[in-house]
Amino acid sequence: MDHVDCIVAGAGVIGLAIAREMARRGMDTLILEAENAIGTGTSSRNSEVIHAGIYYPAGSLKARLCVPGREKLYRYCQERAVPHARCGKLIVATDAEQEPVLASILANASACGAGDLTPLTAAEARRLEPKLRCTAALLSPATGIIDSHALMLALRGDAEEHGAALSLNTRIVSGRIDRGRIEGGRIVLDTIDGTSGERFEIATTRFVNAAGLGATALAGSLDGFDPQFVPDLRYAKGNYFSIAGRAPFSRLVYPVPEPGGLGVHLTLDLDGVARFGPDVEWTDKLDYRVDPTRGERFYDEIRKYWPDLADGSLQPAYSGIRPKLSGPGEANADFVIQDAAVHGVEGLVNLFGIESPGLTSSLAIADHVAQRLAPKAS
DSSP states (O other), X not given: OEEESXXXXXXXXXXXXXXXXXXXXXXXXXEEOSSSSSSOSGGGSSOOEEOOSXXXXXXXXXXXXXXXXXXXXXXXXXXXXXXXXXXXXXXXXSSGGGHHHXXXXXXXXXXXXXXOOEEEEHHHHHHHOTTOOOSEEEEETTOEEEOHHXXXXXXXXXXXXXXXXXXXXXXXXXXXXSSTTSTTOOEEEEEEETTTOXXXXXXXXXXXXXXXXXXXXXXXTXXXXXXXXXXXXXXXXXXXXXXXXXXXXXXXEEESOXXXXXXXXXXXXXXXXXXXXXXXXXXXXXXXXXXXXXXXXXXXXXXXXXXXXXXXXXXXXXXXXXXXXXXXXXXXOOXXXXXXXXXXXXXXXXXXOOOTTHHHHHHHHHHHHHHHHSOOOO
């Protein structure tokens, strides 16, 4: 039976970042990906925003990993020439009743270590963005945008330069845990090569479940793993719409948050094209088709901060699905990163509910996981 020091399940941005870090720390690392390319799921179907770390509860994993994660990510982008821009963001109140929410966001950001927000009057905000309508705003200079595909290619390249290997079209069917807590136990994975149909086993003493939307199913397939540690996963689909031509704004524009997400916000790609979304569509299947009629409900929300949006100008762009651990009407759940201190299985780390700000936090998450599984590189 083949054996490696570490197996990472999932070649999205989180899995690739973790594999890179494990390889850098001297671990013989294998990345298993069920699809025929890296980053085909949540990692490539998001707003491509580098978040500042503003909204998350102080002390939560999201807060603790986002702020250092963003600075690690900006440095990495500069070092590896990954296309990005620290363009900034405006969080806007569109009526007086929303203005107290801005004050609470400002206080929370400070508690999370993201206290570089600047309160703006409506006039000050319009001087920055003349097309904007609001009654007050917060300016976040640390927010940016990134080419997520280029980031994942860079992470893959780094991982492979340090000896990691990537196996695409490789689905983990099941696994078993030998000797549970016992030091020296191992995890044996039963996998299928989707190209040849060959079935084979591979063993490891370190297994990272970074399978994103499939993480709970994968954890549940491990024989010997206590099912009480497998949370319920809910799919929150987010649809995006775009407009032709260059955007009317040079910064991102976010309304105050809404239940389940951050509202229909305006983001930019690196070519200056505006994208609007995501909305929140609860679903029980992986269906990435965008219903064009959903765009109709975007108009009223967008016109609250951009009244000049023309009728018929929104076109379906793409959708993504967030792996959420909280459902409709529930408070947003934190990241769940389980290690032996939680579930008792040496060498196993499960990552559940890694939604936003997962991309921003990816390098910090990688450090967090590697500290639990591998010694520091000398």
